[in-house]
Amino acid sequence: xxxxxxxxxxxxxxxxxxxxxxxxxxxxxxxxxxxxxxxxxxxxxxxxxxxxxxxxxxxxxxxxxxxxxxxxxxxxxxxxxxxxxxxxxxxxxxxxxxxxxxxxxxxxxxxxxxxxxxxxxxxxxxxxxxxxxxxxxxxxxxxxxxxxxxxxxxxxxxxxxxxxxxxxxxxxxxxxxxxxxxxxxxxxxxxxxxxxxxxxxxxxxxxxxxxxxxxxxxxxxxxxxxxxxxxxxxxxxxxxxxxxxxxxxxxxxxxxxxxxxxxxxxxxxxxxxxxxxxxxxxxxxxxxxxxxxxxxxxxxxxxxxxxxxxxxxxxxxxx
Amino acid sequence: xxxxxxxxxxxxxxxxxxxxxxxxxxxxxxxxxxxxxxxxxxxxxxxxxxxxxxxxxxxxxxxxxxxxxxxxxxxxxxxxxxxxxxxxxxxxxxxxxxxxxxxxxxxxxxxxxxxxxxxxxxxxxxxxxxxxxxxxxxxxxxxxxxxxxxxxxxxxxxxxxxxxxxxxxxxxxxxxxxxxxxxxxxxxxxxxxxxxxxxxxxxxxxxxxxxxxxxxxxxxxxxxxxxxxxxxxxxxxxxxxxxxxxxxxxxxxxxxxxxxxxxxxxxxxxxxxxxxxxxxxxxxxxxxxxxxxxxxxx
Numbered sequence: 001x002x003x004x005x006x007x008x009x010x011x012x013x014x015x016x017x018x019x020x021x022x023x024x025x026x027x028x029x030x031x032x033x034x035x036x037x038x039x040x041x042x043x044x045x046x047x048x049x050x051x052x053x054x055x056x057x058x059x060x061x062x063x064x065x066x067x068x069x070x071x072x073x074x075x076x077x078x079x080x081x082x083x084x085x086x087x088x089x090x091x092x093x094x095x096x097x098x099x100x101x102x103x104x105x106x107x108x109x110x111x112x113x114x115x116x117x118x119x120x121x122x123x124x125x126x127x128x129x130x131x132x133x134x135x136x137x138x139x140x141x142x143x144x145x146x147x148x149x150x151x152x153x154x155x156x157x158x159x160x161x162x163x164x165x166x167x168x169x170x171x172x173x174x175x176x177x178x179x180x181x182x183x184x185x186x187x188x189x190x191x192x193x194x195x196x197x198x199x200x201x202x203x204x205x206x207x208x209x210x211x212x213x214x215x216x217x218x219x220x221x222x223x224x225x226x227x228x229x230x231x232x233x234x235x236x237x238x239x240x241x242x243x244x245x246x247x248x249x250x251x252x253x254x255x256x257x258x259x260x261x262x263x264x265x266x267x268x269x270x271x272x273x274x275x276x277x278x279x280x281x282x283x284x285x286x287x288x289x290x291x292x293x294x295x296x297x298x299x300x301x302x303x304x305x306x307x308x309x310x311x312x313x314x315x316x317x318x319x
Numbered sequence: 320x321x322x323x324x325x326x327x328x329x330x331x332x333x334x335x336x337x338x339x340x341x342x343x344x345x346x347x348x349x350x351x352x353x354x355x356x357x358x359x360x361x362x363x364x365x366x367x368x369x370x371x372x373x374x375x376x377x378x379x380x381x382x383x384x385x386x387x388x389x390x391x392x393x394x395x396x397x398x399x400x401x402x403x404x405x406x407x408x409x410x411x412x413x414x415x416x417x418x419x420x421x422x423x424x425x426x427x428x429x430x431x432x433x434x435x436x437x438x439x440x441x442x443x444x445x446x447x448x449x450x451x452x453x454x455x456x457x458x459x460x461x462x463x464x465x466x467x468x469x470x471x472x473x474x475x476x477x478x479x480x481x482x483x484x485x486x487x488x489x490x491x492x493x494x495x496x497x498x499x500x501x502x503x504x505x506x507x508x509x510x511x512x513x514x515x516x517x518x519x520x521x522x523x524x525x526x527x528x529x530x531x532x533x534x535x536x537x538x539x540x541x542x543x544x545x546x547x548x549x550x551x552x553x554x555x556x557x558x559x560x561x562x563x564x565x566x567x568x569x570x571x572x573x574x575x576x577x578x579x580x581x582x583x584x585x586x587x588x589x590x591x592x593x594x595x596x597x598x599x600x601x602x603x604x605x606x607x608x609x610x611x612x613x614x615x616x617x
Contacts, residue, residue, distance in 0.1 A: 018453035252458035293456040
């Protein structure tokens with residue numbers, strides 16, 4: 001098991017290394033650099049030269065990459081292009097806000113998805129299942145910005161129950177964000193619940209058809225005891241990986257939702273940074289998002305291994 | 320019902336007959352019929368609507384700003400006094416055109432590479448999968464935004480960009496599907512006969528993973544539409560005054576409290592197309608005997 005774990009960890013590290021390379025190269029490929037963005041129209045001749053010397057942009061790309069990656073490892077992402085603000089500070093508060101949004105959605109979404117997934121699977125093809133499954137398809141296929149817009153229209157414009165956009169500043173305490181963050185949370189957890197619900201439903205249906213459940217049924221195990229003892233533990237195990245994948249989706253979807261609701265999170269900072277050509281910030285955010293993704297996947301693997309005795313002895317797994 | 324994947328192994332029926340059978344199967348399910356109908360309707364509108372839209376999509380009028388729906392303007396007018404019915408009808412053309420070309424590109428190159436590396440295995444396969452993983456661990460929105468900022472957002476650029484990036488996850492799917500086939504007897508036999516790798520891929524592997532690739536293609540199509548309209552919405556995609564649903568929704572958000580129709584019309588347009596594609600993909604998967612619900616959401 002330790003060996004398998006180390007292997008996973010090693011692969012995760014390789015992925016991070018490659019990602020940092022991809023990010024660095026693609027940001028390098030962006031037209032202009034920090035100096036042309038900072039100096040704007042005065043970016044020519046001596047001034048440009050001096051600025052590039054100051055920021056060390058004259059060094060070869062490989063040297064700059066290792067310099068950047070080395071500092072990033074120590075949590076130092078440098079300063080933003082258009083000023084002297086520390087990226088680590090800037091990103092820190094935004095990351096906190098995004099995490100609040102993501103965690104709240106997960107806390108609502110995961111139990112709801114598991115409950116609804118089990119209900120729809122056990123009452124498969126009945127009226128209830130058809131309704132819930134249809135709504136789930138709608139929720140997961142419609143683009144986030146569309147469903148978010150519709151939510152604002154209904155709950156903010158027509159009913160007037162909740163604020164439609166966030167006006168609190170990035171560094172506001174969480175309590176101040178609270179009423180404004182509700183609609184974004186609903187928007188995200190809706191899509192997320194729909195994705196996970198479908199997976200849980202399939203998984204439960206599969207297990208219900210398995211030999212050991214048939215056996216339990218034939219032995220005369222009471223229905224609910226069978227469901228709780230035999231079906232659910234086996235059906236919910238794959239759900240861990242599904243949740244990990246959903247979190248990965250969350251990282252992309254949250255960006256759009258944050259823009260729709262004007263929420264001061266990491267995603268909106270990223271969009272702003274890309275528009276402003278603030279390359280160091282873009283690099284930092286991209287790396288953080290990739291780290292989260294790999295970290296979440298690793299912990300999902302770890303959890304699955306702990307929960308499933310069969311995997312503990314297995315050395316390799318089909319990917 | 321015998322699933323169509325069995326006939327694919329035999330690979331005897333001509334393509335047109337097979338396509339007709341699959342479409343018949345899709346349409347025989349209520350959800351498939353609705354989905355397929357929506358897709359056909361949208362494609363028809365994208366091609367034909369320029370010939371019958373009532374107004375000029377870029378005609379601006381100060382007197383007609385944000386008017387409610389009426390007999391002259393069925394869906395009302397937007398903040399520049401343009402007819403929303405016209406713009407909604409035209410709003411899917413760019414998105415449909417770009418994604419309909421980019422999807423086959425993505426499925427073709429991703430599918431081929433996936434099958435190739437599924438067959439070869441070994442070191443190259445390991446390295447490739449690390450690179451694929453690395454790409455997949457970046458949020459799609461970041462990848463697309465960087466691509467648009469680097470290469471631009473005209474459709475000549477968006478088509479290859481979408482085609483490239485959305486082919487990467489296809490590699491994974493095609494590779495997994497190939498692994499299921501590679502150990503089967505007829506592939507082993509072909510190898511034992513000493514046939515060349517390209518022949519094995521073309522004759523034995525591709526026909527058998529084609530079903531999976533087609534379903535995957537339908538899914539990719541809807542993800543691409545989502546990406547395309549999200550980019551427009553964020554202001555990185557289609558540039559005004561081209562009518563585009565994502566852009567229209569973004570434009571109308573500021574006036575939502577007193578002109579909700581300006582946002583609703585493109586919302587309905589975009590949603591119905593994406594739902595249509597997804598229902599069709601679902602029915603296609605069932606017709607092919609592939610359970611799509613098992614697949615991961617990405």
